Amino acid sequence: MDVTFFIGNGFDIQSGLETKYSHFYHHLKDIALEDASLKENIIYKDIINTPDNAVKWSDFEMGLMELTHKCVSDEEIDNEWTAQNVSKAKEQIEKYLRSYLLMINSVDIKKELREMKGIFKDSFSNLLSSLPIARSEELYQILQMKDTFFNVNIIDFNYTTLFNNVYKTLEDTNFTPIFFRTTSSNRKVLLNKGSYIKIHGDLSKSINLGGSDESQLGPVMRKSEYNFYFIKSKLDHKIGDGNYYSSKNVINKSSLFCIFGMSLGESDKHLWEEIIQRMYKNENSALIIFQYEDDDQINIQPLQKETRSEEIKRDFLKYAPDIDIKSEDYLYLFNRIFIIYNSNLFNLYDLINLNEKNVVS
Structure with a gap:
């Protein structure tokens, strides 16, 4: 059985281990004091303006999926909410998440x-x-x-x-x-x-962060070539x-x-x-x-x-x-x-x- x-x-x-989403939330705030590019990250700007959501990782992941509903066509180059920009912003957040977890993961057993x-x-x-x-x-x-x-x-x-x-x-x-x-x-x-x-x-x-299926994506991101990056099962398949x-x-x-x-x-x-x-x-x-x-x-x-x-x-x-x-x-x-x-x-x-x-x- x-x-x-x-x-x-x-x-x-x-x-x-300090692995709550709230721990990472405060870590990002500290990083942003020195990293100007993080301050301009559209996902970070949303995160920092919604501190009440700093509770669970699943809430953060669903917050990412909700942000994809703001996406516009990549042809609208003057709008920062293109699918490509949101994907790049997610990639930067994940880079800091990985470095943070590497820092606290060093438990000598x-x-x-x-x-x-x-x-x-x-x-x-x-x-x-x-x-x-x-x-x-x-x-x-x-x-x-x-x-x-x-x-x-x-x-x-x-x-x-x-x-x-x-x-x-x-x-x-x-x-x-x-x-x-x-x-x-x-x-x-x-x-x-x-x-x-x-x-x-x-x-x-690599770390796999996102949602469960395409129904959670916004309509533009759903049709975008970047949609795999937000669906964990699809990203897992892409990575192999x-x-x-x-x-x-x-x-x-x-x-x-x-x-x-x-x-x-x-x-x-x-x-x-x-x-x-x-x-x-x-x-x-x-x-x-x-x-x-x-x-x-x-x-x-x-x-x-x-x-x-x-x-x-x-x-x-x-x-x-x-x-x-x-x-x-x-x-x-x-x-x-x-x-x-x-x-x-x-x-x-x-x-x-x-x-x-x-x-x-």
């Missing part, structure tokens, strides 16, 4: 590698025991497991390399057991490594990495999906649609969303927890627009989504913080 993890920026943030590996192994082992026992029983019944192992696939959305650097040090096969803690079984399942996909590229080559094709194949053979540290934004809706289609076709499949909430008391507030869980499920299932929310099909999907709040899985913060203190001293 295949289980696929979607690892987002929440992992980096949890580890103490060697000193604490043994402990980091232990945290990752414990995290995989405790994955399902994070669910309350009744929910774990439900998940076990949904999956109808017959295999004694999970084939683990990772789809890493981060440009940074921290998760991959630790994960690749784990043994290739049977790197840790995982337990179903249910009322009827305490079954042990071994984990094997499957695919590892850096779906948005990485800092050693094949990450989106590989991810689709992984999703279509998986039975359990785990989304960790992601905002589930519109800029990646194509992938969320792929998960929903797979779950719709395979009744023995399920999704676990690991959700961070500012209120750390949410796990002991049943009413708030249940209300919030239903809201998160509805937010995800909005990517299944053809299914009526009152239909049996909707309920069929809704009941196979599980929410885990404020999990401590894969949390390297203390080790990285300790490592940095040791370097300073």
